[in-house]
Amino acid sequence: MTIPADRMVAANWVYQFSILACVASLIVTPYNAVIIARERMNVYAYVGILEVVLKLAVVYLLLVIPVDRLTTYGLLILLSQIVIAVIYMLYCTRHFAEARYRVYWDGSLFRELVSYSGWNLFGSAAGVVKGQGLNILLNMFFTPAVNAARGIAYQVNAAITQFFTNFYTAVRPQITKYYAQGDMEEMTKLIFRSSKMSFYLIMLISMPVIIEAPYIVSLWLGQLPEYVVPFTRLIIAISAIDAMASPLMTAAHATGHIRLYQSSVGTMVMLNIPVSYVFLRLGFPPLTVFYVSLAISVVCLFMRLWIVRRLMPFPVKEYVVRVFGTSLAVCTLATIAPVAVHIAVDGNIHTVLSVCALSLLSCAVSIYYVGLDRHERKFVAGIVRKKILHKQ
Numbered sequence: 001m002t003i004p005a006d007r008m009v010a011a012n013w014v015y016q017f018s019i020l021a022c023v024a025s026l027i028v029t030p031y032n033a034v035i036i037a038r039e040r041m042n043v044y045a046y047v048g049i050l051e052v053v054l055k056l057a058v059v060y061l062l063l064v065i066p067v068d069r070l071t072t073y074g075l076l077i078l079l080s081q082i083v084i085a086v087i088y089m090l091y092c093t094r095h096f097a098e099a100r101y102r103v104y105w106d107g108s109l110f111r112e113l114v115s116y117s118g119w120n121l122f123g124s125a126a127g128v129v130k131g132q133g134l135n136i137l138l139n140m141f142f143t144p145a146v147n148a149a150r151g152i153a154y155q156v157n158a159a160i161t162q163f164f165t166n167f168y169t170a171v172r173p174q175i176t177k178y179y180a181q182g183d184m185e186e187m188t189k190l191i192f193r194s195s196k197m198s199f200y201l202i203m204l205i206s207m208p209v210i211i212e213a214p215y216i217v218s219l220w221l222g223q224l225p226e227y228v229v230p231f232t233r234l235i236i237a238i239s240a241i242d243a244m245a246s247p248l249m250t251a252a253h254a255t256g257h258i259r260l261y262q263s264s265v266g267t268m269v270m271l272n273i274p275v276s277y278v279f280l281r282l283g284f285p286p287l288t289v290f291y292v293s294l295a296i297s298v299v300c301l302f303m304r305l306w307i308v309r310r311l312m313p314f315p316v317k318e319y320v321v322r323v324f325g326t327s328l329a330v331c332t333l334a335t336i337a338p339v340a341v342h343i344a345v346d347g348n349i350h351t352v353l354s355v356c357a358l359s360l361l362s363c364a365v366s367i368y369y370v371g372l373d374r375h376e377r378k379f380v381a382g383i384v385r386k387k388i389l390h391k392q
Contacts, residue, residue: 017074126266153231
């Protein structure tokens, strides 16, 4: 990577801190899994809030601690990661017997776990290779400013996808439970609904950001760095497709037979690197890597459908029509009015606020009348009615 010589020591410290933070997150993963499996979502939410507060504290401390800020940032992020890990471990060992350490031996179970974990590790490694590999490619072919633009875009995307992550965390154990009970009809319904809702959540939050990205980024950073806006828009689109596909991944994992899934999808995900390298080598601009990533995400969605169909009875055609097709129709309809206003009116704070409000309204109306079926609309209307009556 292209790192200025005078910053190599700081970069090395951050690298070491990142490794330790990764170790802490790996150690705490089984405890997170226990909390999710037990459906203690309140604990998950409280610790999530604490994690955000700790990160805000890190930002504040960077302003007052008179030491190299990059090194300090790495150390403080590591410490916050350790605090979160300790909280999860203490809670789980206190409340769940299965989270307490004891000597245990079951050769057949261990072989099964190693096989499952090994293929799951391959899939996770594919995601890491894609994310960090593209970062390295951009650094190889372009200036550090392009990497900075990518980093800013991913920050915006992380804030938006957090809403989907919280929703998906609650849905995931339910899909697994339905499969374990053999209730394929309810599992299929939940996959359909959660796939649509995941896409709608990201669309609802991100559409104002996508349309008014130039103004919002300028307001946030005080300037408009090159590539930040198109990077942000493409990364959010990729996240929306991946979010739609996430329930399919959970369904495949629920079967326990993940070798085909991880080997196929993982290999396709890693193709981002050689394909992007070829395009960049031919002189294409940095945006190309995200166009490649978007295309591969769509291909992976249909690969997941094919694999899930092989693992269990699953209506692929119905999914394509009712989930993929409906989601694209909703997205298209929802963009018409706010984009028209954005193009027709000069950009200022009042116009931006109007476009954001219109985007939310347009998304909500399109989702309710086009994106939901009759039963889903009835369910949503019941919730809204209940909330209104409760306030009164």
